[in-house]
Amino acid sequence: MFITSVLLCTFIALLINHVRTLKSRYNYFVQWNIPGPPPEFFFGHLLTLWNASLSFEQIRDWTHRYGSIYGIFEGTHPVYLVSDIDFLQEVYIKQFSSFHSRPLNFLAGILQGKGSHLVFAQGNQWRRQRHVINPTFTPAKLKIMKPLMNKCIQLLMVKLDEMNDQEFNIFILYKRLTMDVLCK
Incomplete structure (x- = not known):
């Protein structure tokens, strides 16, 4: 006890x-x-x-x-x-x-x-x-990348214009944009 x-x-x-x-x-x-x-x-x-x-x-x-x-x-x-x-x-x-x-x-x-x-x-x-x-990722290096990124974004905008009035998955397009930027 x-x-x-x-x-x-x-x-x-x-x-x-x-x-x-x-x-x-x-x-x-x-x-x-x-x-x-x-x-x-x-x-x-x-x-x-x-x-x-x-x-x-x-x-x-x-x-x-x-x-x-x-x-x-x-x-x-x-x-x-x-x-x-x-x-x-x-x-x-x-x-x-x-x-x-x-x-x-x-x-x-x-x-x-x-x-x-x-x-x-x-x-x-x-x-x-x-x-x-x-x-x-210094500011100077990012400025060099800016035109390449803008070109990829322009391609995305063209693709979005083509899909006007259609239902689509934006996530797939963003993944493609990411790969485009990384590969440039």
Whole structure:
């Protein structure tokens, strides 16, 4: 009986400690004075996003309410949502060398397979791939690509004119446009 009581008290103490630890995680954005919607215990904002008819509309509403930089929780993990282009340019381009990694997407483990490309790469591999790809997308290189892209878009517009008053799947045409741009 005594051992059962001790084990029960230990279990209750550990459970209370775990709940307090989880609750304290939700103070992360409050400590840094970062706005955001109030999270639900254990789920954070996942249930809100899951129950929304369109999760991107919920994020857009939060962006209008809390500004271009705010925080939400994926479960108990804090996540910054940023829609400020100047801030993103500072982080991804000017301070690129300071960011060596990023968190793994929950689908990455399922979809990754044996190869590791930019979408699912981690750590130094991701950093190396970004370092190789970054010079490709400089403003000067994008200006060089503009006439080629315009030519592909003009071909798409001709195709759309041919399909006037017909029902068609625009997704197929966009896939073809993407391949045209990539192959030029």
